[in-house]
Amino acid sequence: MPSPFPGMDPYLESYLWPDVHSALANKIRQQLTPLLRPKYTARLEVYLAEDSFPDGEIGILYPDVEVLEAPKRPTAETAPGSTLTITPPKLSLPVPQAVQVRLTTVEIRDTAKNRLVASIDILSPINKREPGLTTYRQKRQRLYQADVHLLELDLLRRGTRPFAQPRLPEVPYCIALTRAQAKQIEIWPVELATTLPVVPVPLQEPDPDVPLDLQAVLNAIYDEAAYDLSLDYDQSPPPPAFSDVDTDWLQKQLKNS
Structure with missing residues (x-):
């Protein structure tokens, strides 16, 4: 069954x-590999990041847990040798526990020297809030200084975009x-009601960019993962909440799906 939305499905921004x-990372590699070979390869780089302050994601990304606990009414005590x-x-509050987050990046490398040419980063909540x-x-x-192309996919509404600037809509x-x-x-x-774009993945000069159809990628994984x-x-x-206009559109889209 396809998603009821023509573009990004906001309900996927959950657990x-x-x-x-x-x-997404795996499907992007599958789509790009036939366009890259034999001169380039797409590799998945998996790494662990520590989410030191996961409180904001409790009930959204991480399982909902009880964060407050009322103590068992302890009786007042007087310290020995004191009248106080x-x-x-x-x-009683739980001690904050860091969460290990698994992140996957798609790396485009040349097959001759295994040089990193481009990095395709799918942003996660941990990338969009401190630390x-x-x-x-x-x-x-570091990637910019190493002359590596960087394609960033921000398909999450919450958090701060790492490439944010005043002119960004x-x-x-x-x-x-x-x-x-x-x-x-x-x-x-990308507006809520629009499809995801076909974007270029740059390579080394003089090789031309290869196209990446993000909507086709999203549609494929939605179906495969059911x-x-x-x-x-x-x-x-x-969360975060949509504007009134987007909320009205979202409700009509779900009603008509």
């Missing part, structure tokens, strides 16, 4: 996102391409 992230009475605590935001921006700078989703040694970033703003069996479209999509 399913880790699976969506990995599936110790005030019992009003709340992960600063860490990811440092990675962007306010849209739910955004694709950004920073070519090696370029002075400008190419941007594809996400429709896990999503409850009778509920509201994950």
